[in-house]
Amino acid sequence: MSGSLVIVVSYLLLAVFIAAFVVRTVRMAKQPVHLRWELSPVPHEKGKGSYGGSYLEEFEWWTKPREKSLPAELIYMFLEIVFLKSLWEHNRRLWWFSFPLHFGLYLLIVMAAVLLVSTLLGLVGVPVSDYAWLREGVLAFAALGYLLGGFGAIGLLASRLSDSRLKGFTSAATLLNLALLLAMFASGGFAIVASDYFAGMLSDLTALFTAGQSTAPFDVVTVHLGFVFLFLAYLPFSQMMHFVAKYFTYHNVRWDDAPLVPGSRLERKIQRLLNQPVTWSASHLKTDGKKNWVDLATEDVPTKETPK
Amino acid sequence: MNKRSRVEDIGRRGDELLASVGPEDLGPLPPPYDKPEDRPAWKEMNDKAKDRVVCNLDGVVALSLPKPKDAAEEEEYVEKFLSGLKKLLEPQNNWTFLEPLLLSLEYCVKCQTCNDACPVFAASGGKDIYRPTYRSEVWRRLVYKYVKPHGKRFARFIHGDIDLNWTTITRLYELCYRCTLCRRCAQACPIGVDNGLITHELRKLFSQELGWAPKELHEKGTMLQLEVGSSTGMNPAVVKDNLEFIDEDMTELTGIDVKTPWDKENAEVLLIHNAGEVLAWPENPGAFAIILNAAGINWTLSSDEIGYDGVNYGLFYDDFQLARIALKHVQTAKKLKVKKIIMGECGHQHKAMMTISDRILTGDMSIPRESCLTLLEKIVFSGKIKFDPSKNDFPVTLHDPCNIVRNLGIVEPQRRILRYLCPQFREMEPHGVDNYCCGGGSGLAVMSGNNFADWRVSLGGQVKFKQILDAFADQPGPDVKKYVCAPCSNCKGQIRDILQYYKALDKSGITYGGLVELIVNAMVDVKEPFIHWEMH
Numbered sequence: 001m002s003g004s005l006v007i008v009v010s011y012l013l014l015a016v017f018i019a020a021f022v023v024r025t026v027r028m029a030k031q032p033v034h035l036r037w038e039l040s041p042v043p044h045e046k047g048k049g050s051y052g053g054s055y056l057e058e059f060e061w062w063t064k065p066r067e068k069s070l071p072a073e074l075i076y077m078f079l080e081i082v083f084l085k086s087l088w089e090h091n092r093r094l095w096w097f098s099f100p101l102h103f104g105l106y107l108l109i110v111m112a113a114v115l116l117v118s119t120l121l122g123l124v125g126v127p128v129s130d131y132a133w134l135r136e137g138v139l140a141f142a143a144l145g146y147l148l149g150g151f152g153a154i155g156l157l158a159s160r161l162s163d164s165r166l167k168g169f170t171s172a173a174t175l176l177n178l179a180l181l182l183a184m185f186a187s188g189g190f191a192i193v194a195s196d197y198f199a200g201m202l203s204d205l206t207a208l209f210t211a212g213q214s215t216a217p218f219d220v221v222t223v224h225l226g227f228v229f230l231f232l233a234y235l236p237f238s239q240m241m242h243f244v245a246k247y248f249t250y251h252n253v254r255w256d257d258a259p260l261v262p263g264s265r266l267e268r269k270i271q272r273l274l275n276q277p278v279t280w281s282a283s284h285l286k287t288d289g290k291k292n293w294v295d296l297a298t299e300d301v302p303t304k305e306t307p308k
Numbered sequence: 309m310n311k312r313s314r315v316e317d318i319g320r321r322g323d324e325l326l327a328s329v330g331p332e333d334l335g336p337l338p339p340p341y342d343k344p345e346d347r348p349a350w351k352e353m354n355d356k357a358k359d360r361v362v363c364n365l366d367g368v369v370a371l372s373l374p375k376p377k378d379a380a381e382e383e384e385y386v387e388k389f390l391s392g393l394k395k396l397l398e399p400q401n402n403w404t405f406l407e408p409l410l411l412s413l414e415y416c417v418k419c420q421t422c423n424d425a426c427p428v429f430a431a432s433g434g435k436d437i438y439r440p441t442y443r444s445e446v447w448r449r450l451v452y453k454y455v456k457p458h459g460k461r462f463a464r465f466i467h468g469d470i471d472l473n474w475t476t477i478t479r480l481y482e483l484c485y486r487c488t489l490c491r492r493c494a495q496a497c498p499i500g501v502d503n504g505l506i507t508h509e510l511r512k513l514f515s516q517e518l519g520w521a522p523k524e525l526h527e528k529g530t531m532l533q534l535e536v537g538s539s540t541g542m543n544p545a546v547v548k549d550n551l552e553f554i555d556e557d558m559t560e561l562t563g564i565d566v567k568t569p570w571d572k573e574n575a576e577v578l579l580i581h582n583a584g585e586v587l588a589w590p591e592n593p594g595a596f597a598i599i600l601n602a603a604g605i606n607w608t609l610s611s612d613e614i615g616y617d618g619v620n621y622g623l624f625y626d627d628f629q630l631a632r633i634a635l636k637h638v639q640t641a642k643k644l645k646v647k648k649i650i651m652g653e654c655g656h657q658h659k660a661m662m663t664i665s666d667r668i669l670t671g672d673m674s675i676p677r678e679s680c681l682t683l684l685e686k687i688v689f690s691g692k693i694k695f696d697p698s699k700n701d702f703p704v705t706l707h708d709p710c711n712i713v714r715n716l717g718i719v720e721p722q723r724r725i726l727r728y729l730c731p732q733f734r735e736m737e738p739h740g741v742d743n744y745c746c747g748g749g750s751g752l753a754v755m756s757g758n759n760f761a762d763w764r765v766s767l768g769g770q771v772k773f774k775q776i777l778d779a780f781a782d783q784p785g786p787d788v789k790k791y792v793c794a795p796c797s798n799c800k801g802q803i804r805d806i807l808q809y810y811k812a813l814d815k816s817g818i819t820y821g822g823l824v825e826l827i828v829n830a831m832v833d834v835k836e837p838f839i840h841w842e843m844h
Contacts, residue, residue: 031406031407035404048719053719055717056662086421090422091424168314282517297668
């Protein structure tokens with residue numbers, strides 16, 4: 001395969017990843033403010049988060065300063081992100097596969113960051129390919145990452161196909177997600193076994209950074225990178241964006257316990273939403289395409305109306 | 309009947325039940341409730357009723373939806389459903405819950421982690437249709453196939469197949485009332501997906517677009533409340549009369565002059581009870597009056613229509629009905645120029661007024677709102693009332709209403725009171741924010757049509773009843789009287805029904821009541837026992 005074609009396809013896949021990732025994340029962040037729907041425990045509640053308490057436990061809570069604990073929230077997030085704590089507590093059977101898959105990905109992300117920095121340093125003349133400790137470290141992270149990730153992906157695939165609880169809810173998209181992950185882990189593992197992984201990665205990444213001005217052989221490392229870029233391009237279109245969504249489900253929903261303060265920015269946002277026309281058509285609402293939320297909430301209600 | 313029900317089955321074979329359920333499916337209870345033959349049989353739907361109303365889900369009918377006249381009427385409702393499905397996803401029509409709804413639509417990884425957290429699913433012996441994910445997945449597939457672009461062509465390959473027809477929407481409607489919206493499933497979800505919210509939104513779709521809602525919540529609930537002032541049907545004159553009788557009874561019972569103040573302007577506290585207390589548990593508003601008067605609180609009730617009934621069933625099925633009632637509550641408080649509104653012992657009133665309505669009470673509609681539990685804690689530990697905890701020296705356990713505890717995070721005030729006033733207080737397991745719902749949440753406690761009460765009490769209440777029995781396992785016999793404290797009207801109604809269903813007062817000596825009754829029972833100035841060991 002022509003080296004320049006590989007470069008162009010790689011750029012395209014990366015561009016799709018970045019654009020789609022940004023669009024989908026911004027779309028999540030731009031949703032209108034909603035009514036409060038918090039759910040205990042809310043870890044930032046200082047001194048209360050551990051048992052699920054909130055500021056509403058205080059007598060005349062509105063007269064007291066809100067006390068929040070950032071460390072408590074960060075600890076909660078760390079345990080949840082790194083160790084999948086809630087899965088450990090509520091679905092141990094799945095955790096044994098899901099945790100290795102996620103932890104393997106984390107190791108590979110770290111390894112990828114190290115490789116990117118190494119490539120950049122190489123481009124400015126630092127002899128990174130001569131550093132044995134760097135090579136050994138990258139290989140260790142990569143091998144462990146591929147091994148854990150592959151184990152997790154196979155375990156989850158097997159669970160999806162055999163566990164009666166999961167089978168009826170497993171769609172083709174879910175299987176495709178796992179298959180792509182498995183292809184990525186397997187090709188990476190094969191690249192470690194069958195080639196000089198560290199040198200191959202540096203050479204391929206250098207070719208990418210220099211827009212193909214440097215040469216890189218088309219080998220198993222290149223194939224592996226192909227799977228990685230394909231996975232990245234697909235990621236923003238899949239449920240695997242749940243790692244971004246999770247930020248919003250926790251911070252914007254479960255933990256969003258901010259009370260409305262008169263005159264605040266939040267209040268102004270709400271007032272704009274309240275003034276939008278509403279078109280629900282049940283007879284007890286009597287919408288006409290012009291009435292807004294406030295109109296409907298404050299008008300006299302037709303009584304004696306009997307829905308089914 | 310095959311126990312396994314696939315998601316796509318919801319739209320198929322509309323003349324058959326999707327699944328069947330009965331007392332034989334329920335898990336074991338400890339003695340003396342361990343004999344299956346001691347469990348009352350469930351009422352069967354007779355043929356006449358089956359001819360009249362839709363009965364195609366699980367053999368239980370909560371909603372009495374009339375069968376359609378003809379295919380055209382079926383089609384009309386299917387079209388309306390589709391229209392509502394779209395409106396649920398529009399910022400203009402559903403900004404109130406759009407962000408959490410879209411997150412739950414798009415990012416569920418279908419790991420089924422939430423299943424075991426659901427007391428209904430657990431009690432049913434694992435019926436597929438009661439998985440928290442089942443109705444969510446039905447909705448998700450409908451959205452992907454019928455709302456998203458090119459859905460009819462590709463969605464079944466990517467997300468799984470489903471058919472939208474009369475059978476689908478009627479089964480889904482009934483299925484929305486097999487969930488208590490306790491949100492225990494949401495708590496367990498690693499992603500933060502909320503199947504309780506999805507149920508809530510589907511109920512809204514049916515109400516706000518099709519005009520379908522349970523009679524008990526809509527016609528005899530919010531509409532009656534908006535019309536006469538209370539979902540109990542009591543108008544202002546009747547409620548004042550009833551409270552006058554309660555004052556007299558309380559005075560006679562306690563020897564303390566009990567007087568409930570009405571419509572006092574500039575009072576510190578406007579107390580709003582769930583008006584159901586006045587009719588079903590008059591000792592509860594009576595106990596509140598005794599405590600607030602003894603503590604010297606400047607308080608009042610309102611006789612404005614709606615201002616004396618904290619019930620707000622709109623919370624469970626319709627955003628606009630919720631807002632209409634919440635606004636009336638605030639208008640009442642503004643008119644009386646009170647300092648704050650105090651929620652009575654009613655869980656959904658707490659949630660409706662303190663958090664859900666918070667962001668629609670803009671501008672001058674903003675007024676402080678507080679739980680009675682924090683006020684009661686302040687009073688109990690203020691030293692203004694003398695207590696003798698030995699008067700409460702019997703086993704007491706606490707039920708945590710989901711709407712107060714899991715949803716609002718009010719966990720400790722009620723416990724501090726019970727630890728102080730009840731020497732034999734013991735927790736249920738699990739408790740606090742991990743509690744189990746009573747089985748009557750989200751309005752189910754007031755729904756008893758057809759054979760639904762059997763389902764609600766027997767299946768819905770199974771896990772809670774086992775928790776109660778386990779909490780008193782050290783003294784199981786009827787000779788030791790025991791008290792389940794449930795500071796919520798709807799929970800009390802459900803727990804009453806459970807205890808009556810199993811004859812638990814006779815067999816185990818268990819009764820139930822609110823928190824204020826225990827407080828008054830421990831007051832030194834109250835000479836006679838305030839708590840009576842009877843089923844009421």
